[in-house]
Amino acid sequence: MAHWLAGKAPDDGITSHIQRFDPRFWTINFPRPMMASVVTTAADGLRVDAVFYRRDDLAGLIWESEDRHDHVLLRYETARDYRQCGLKFRWRSSGIRALDAVDGPTLTIEGRDADGVARSWYVRLWNYAVGTPADAVITIDFGTVMGGFLLPDEGEAVFAGDIDRMFVSLVPEDFAVAGGNLAAPVEAWVEMSEIACTGAGAVIALADTIVPPHALEIASGYDDSYHLTPARLLRNALRLGYRGAITHYVGMSHYFRLEPLGDGHYVSLAGGVVNVAAAAWHRDFAVKAKALDYDVIWSLSYELFDAHCWNDWKQRAWDGAPALTGWVPPSTLLSPAHGGAMAYLRQVAVAFVGYAIESGLAVKFQVGEPWWWTMPDGRPCLYDAAAVAAFGGALVEIATVRGALDGAQTALLDAAGAVLAASTADLAAAVKTVAPGAETHLLAYLPTILDPRAPEAKRANLPVAWAAPAFDVLQLEDYDWAATGEAGATARGVAAAQARLGYPVERQDYLSGFVLQPEDRAQWAAIDAAAEAARARGVRRAIVWALPQVMRDGFVHFDSDGDRDRDRDMTGFDDVLFPLALGRDAEVATEQATTVLASAGGHESRNAAWAEARTHYDVGPGVRSEGDIAALVAFFRARMGPARGFRLRDPFDWQASDVLIGTGDGARMRFALVKRYGEVTRRITRPVAGSVRVNVGGVATSAFTLEPGGWITLDVPPSAGVAVRATCEFDVAVRFAEDRLTVSRATFMAGVAASVPLVEVREA
Secondary structure, X not given: OEEEEOOOOOOOOOEEEEEOOOHHHOEEEOOOOOEEEEEEEEOOEEEEEEEEEEOOOOEEEEEEOOOOOOOOOOOEOOOOOOOOEEEEEEEEEEOEOOOOOOOOOEEEEEEEOOOOOEEEEEEEHHHHEEEEOOEEEEEEEXXXXXXXXXXXXXXXXXXXXXXXXXXEEEOEOOOOOOOOEEEEEEEEEEEEEEEEEEEOOOEEEEEOOOOOOOOOEEEEEHHHOOOOOHHHHHHHHHHOOOOOEEEEEOOOOOOEXXXXXXXXXXXXXXXOOEOHHHHHHHHHHHHHHHHOOOEEEEEEEOEEEHHHOOHHHEOEOOOOOEOEOOOOOOEEEEOOOOHHHHHHHHHHHHHHHHHHHHHOOOOEEEEEOOOOOEOOOOOEOXXXXXXXXXXXXXXXXXXXXXXXXXXXXHHHXXXXXXXXXXXXXXXXXXXXXXXXXXXXXXXXXXXHHOOOOOOOOHHXXXXXXXXXXXXXXXXXXXXXXXXXXXXXXXXXXHHHHHHHHOOOHHHEEEEEEXXXXXHHHHHHHXXXXXXXXXXXXXXXXXXXXXXXXXXXXXXXXXXXXXXXXXXXXXXXEEEEEOOHHHHOOOEEEEEOOEEEEEOOOOOEEEEEOOOOOEEEEEOHHHOOOHHXXXXXXXXXXXXXXXXXXXXXXXXXXXXXXXXXEEEOOOXXXXXXXXXXXXXXXXXXXXXXXXXXXXXXXXXXXXXXEEEOOOEEEEOOOOOOOOEEEEEEXXXXXXXXXXXXXXXXXXXXXXXXXXXXXXXXXXXX
16 A cells, blocks of 8 residues: 655656647636536547526636646646747637627637736727627737737737736627526537647646556546546546546546526526536547546436525435535435425436446446434434335334433334335336446445444445445445544444444455545545555445545555555564563663753753654663573564564553543544653554453443554444543564674573664554
């Protein structure tokens, strides 16, 4: 296992070159409710598809001088000076305001003027066009280009020497700043072909790192990458070494068609299933993925953008409150009991696998995280009108799923699980109707489904009707655990899911991730380790969730398969104990690093450079025979001298008794083993297996897992203010202090090792 969080491309890394305005690297942006996408149509061409719902809708087709989207090892160079560049392309459009109209396509240029003052210029494309308002060749010389509507009377010189970005604005033909709904949704498109950049600044460098192919696979999501071209997204996946299948979440907020009602817009099947922008993007994605020899697993969840969801489709709590996620703005969860909502999902699924069929991809479909939502306070959302009707006489109130439930309440959860399982079976069957050989997947999110605070929740959200062979593949995800390194929680969750549903490990996939915020990018180490642990379990696929975050944070994985010995060398520690008899008589010296400054008057100022002491040992006094010498030499050789660390039992300090290791907050489950010396705390990273005892609030518990590095993970988070204490025996991580080991024979059958120094190794 190896990974790297790249901060920048290496100075001596692989570099190629691209022409400025390369179609792959344009992006698109727009306000809700409209939708738009951009795809490449040729090496010098792109196409935008859009659907407008309001008169004030506006999409921007964007070129940025600084690449903020690609992985840091794959970005094009930042180049803000365009003064020696020219841009020429053919423009064709339909459904948008024409080139010659007021508010027609305008190139907005954002940057700074010659004095460094931030400002924008507005270049009317029609002023540089030859042809018709819907089909023209546009030629721009950035050294002489003028902003303004009418030239030369309203002309304003553009300073193109310090440009951040430029974008072409696209609006509906019936555009009005005042807004209001259009009479009907308007589908539109723009094609830019024969794109050419000329002049001294026409070519820019492109970082083109190639990571060797490895065994991890990748997931992606349309909601996080709708603004990029599929070609750009797939280039990142390929160059970063991901092969096999891409698990692609079609999202919950950008694929649907809408119809107006009052002041809002709601999902609709009018005119089709998937909006024209999402359809164009996914068709292109499927074709290009196929060309790169990827499979695609199409993932569809029960989650939908709340503002566009019909009210009677939403799961609801006992008091009628809708299920709302923590996203801003929020999404909601579709009720598995609502016939209309489920029929809609089935048509969406068929539409997306249709793109796979069109492109020649093998059909692989995932039902993604289907569940009954639980409010943050534990209230289950089982009480929408459709669910109430479905449950009939089984209906009772469950104030919270956390804690003990009575027979009627568990019966309701069982009924909810049966409804959920029936809905997922119908969804998979709909896919198999159009693709009889489709491979079906079920994705379960373990931290919620197997929340130890809600032991009965699995009746509703991990129903036994999902047991093998209901689906071809069981996919498990646990990013709350994986990202924080809670390997014990992962192991227990995977075992529980396997025991309940019966899928053998070779029919399981594991999704490892994800890092929500860029400031938490250090979590990638734990995510990479969780993916490798899944591979060691023998899962069919270990999948990194997800590509947009990989690109944002600079995460790189290097495969360790076949390199276990090299990985061993990189870790630098053998989890073995120094021969106890030799270490029992060790001499011990505890070291601090303290700077003492004495003033002229004799007063001292003391500064402790280390938060913890470092211990030195000499195990020479324990060597008393030729047998001891042989054991010592063998141990020294096996450790390659100082190269590799090992365990040593300190003869004077090897126990920690009833030590406070943390205080509960109602959510935290993971605590580090420590020993306290007054106000000084020492981390224990090498506890002795079988010696660890934990009590929570003064009550002994065995409901915990001891994880590598001296971490305790409790099965249930302690309540706020509850003390967590631990008792254990422990070893010290040490290494040989010198590259040479000198021994001599003093008498027959006796040996002397004058000095064998060891030094403590910092591990935390």
